[in-house]
Amino acid sequence: MIPFLNIAKINQRHESLLSNAFQEVFQSGWYILGSKVEQFEKEFANYCNVKHCIGVANGLDALILILEAYKEMGNLKNGDEVLVPSNTYIASILAITRAGLTPVLVEPDIHTYLLDPFKLKEKISPKTKALLPVHLYGKVCQMDAINTIAKENGLKVIEDCAQSHGALFHEKKCGSLGDAAGFSFYPGKNLGALGDAGAVTTNDDALAGTIKALRNYGSKIKYENLYCGFNSRLDELQAALLSVKLPFLDADNQYRRNVAQFYHNHIHNPHITLPCKKAEQISNSKDHVWHLFVVRVENREGFQQYLAKNGIQTVIHYPIPPHKQKAYSHFSSLSLPVSEKIHREVISLPISPVIESKDYETVCQVINAYQP
Numbered sequence: 001m002i003p004f005l006n007i008a009k010i011n012q013r014h015e016s017l018l019s020n021a022f023q024e025v026f027q028s029g030w031y032i033l034g035s036k037v038e039q040f041e042k043e044f045a046n047y048c049n050v051k052h053c054i055g056v057a058n059g060l061d062a063l064i065l066i067l068e069a070y071k072e073m074g075n076l077k078n079g080d081e082v083l084v085p086s087n088t089y090i091a092s093i094l095a096i097t098r099a100g101l102t103p104v105l106v107e108p109d110i111h112t113y114l115l116d117p118f119k120l121k122e123k124i125s126p127k128t129k130a131l132l133p134v135h136l137y138g139k140v141c142q143m144d145a146i147n148t149i150a151k152e153n154g155l156k157v158i159e160d161c162a163q164s165h166g167a168l169f170h171e172k173k174c175g176s177l178g179d180a181a182g183f184s185f186y187p188g189k190n191l192g193a194l195g196d197a198g199a200v201t202t203n204d205d206a207l208a209g210t211i212k213a214l215r216n217y218g219s220k221i222k223y224e225n226l227y228c229g230f231n232s233r234l235d236e237l238q239a240a241l242l243s244v245k246l247p248f249l250d251a252d253n254q255y256r257r258n259v260a261q262f263y264h265n266h267i268h269n270p271h272i273t274l275p276c277k278k279a280e281q282i283s284n285s286k287d288h289v290w291h292l293f294v295v296r297v298e299n300r301e302g303f304q305q306y307l308a309k310n311g312i313q314t315v316i317h318y319p320i321p322p323h324k325q326k327a328y329s330h331f332s333s334l335s336l337p338v339s340e341k342i343h344r345e346v347i348s349l350p351i352s353p354v355i356e357s358k359d360y361e362t363v364c365q366v367i368n369a370y371q372p
């Protein structure tokens, strides 16, 4: 079986370095908010070219804490609207509702699967106070157009970078392109911990200070509580492991680009829609980090079964659009045909920094022989 993703193999490449990092934390006896978290925060801020990185418990919390901090600072209040793509992973939307804000779902571009700035503009109301672009599948949204819209309307821009570690837009790293950004280091992400982990990046000193307090019970000085905070801290152990893996992120992303380029060059089947033409031209450029290689096909179930029969494991990102989830039943009457088409047809092919060439060659051969 060609696995969709082999996380064990990804981490085994760094076994001795990861073991040493574990030993160091283990021996230190200091497991929460110490030198390892501080060190990783510095390294990741440098990597993203921002002033601040705040380590938190996971990617969902990173987004929630940004929104909650803006509420504490008076930039957002309950019921304010946040525009978010309708085809994102549920966490982007959960963050908005968890923070007491109202998500307004915006249809993506069918070719890039990313926020369409024109449709974004149409959805702005007097209640709109923030935009939450998601760099889905590893490709950065059109941040120039999005930032222009934000500026014209006095909106905060919060990037969801959970799938786009290291991706660029006009040579600037994602995580530095808006007012603040949330990252996830879930094990399967391009930069993955060995458990849950996340971070916020920002150039805003006040926001960084507020989030640092909020992640730790709302406290800056021990046992003095400024806010009704959370317990959402990045572990010392996960921070130490992430510091081991961060130096390999760019090479891993380059490997993903090479695999994506190979898929673009070698998959020729009229029934399969590859990631957009534009992505093909840039599939080897640093803009895209190919967290996922997502194709579309009409008879998805049949196609997935065909691949499985031929020893290729695939995953659907995502099978049910957020507005059709039981958790958001009040959205179920919304008409979002682009999202619905995407959720009906998408399927993700194996891609990772450790997939072997014979395996991605097989994927191409099997797909080229597919007939519905």
Ligand SMILES: *Cc1c(COP(=O)(O)O)cnc(C)c1O
Pocket (backbone or CB within 6 Å): 058, 059, 060, 061, 088, 089, 091, 092, 134, 160, 162, 163, 183, 184, 185, 186, 196, 197, 198
């Ligand atoms: C993974 C992911 C998240 C949430 O990250 P967790 O660490 O799992 O909480 C948020 N947004 C997107 C787009 C994601 O893919």
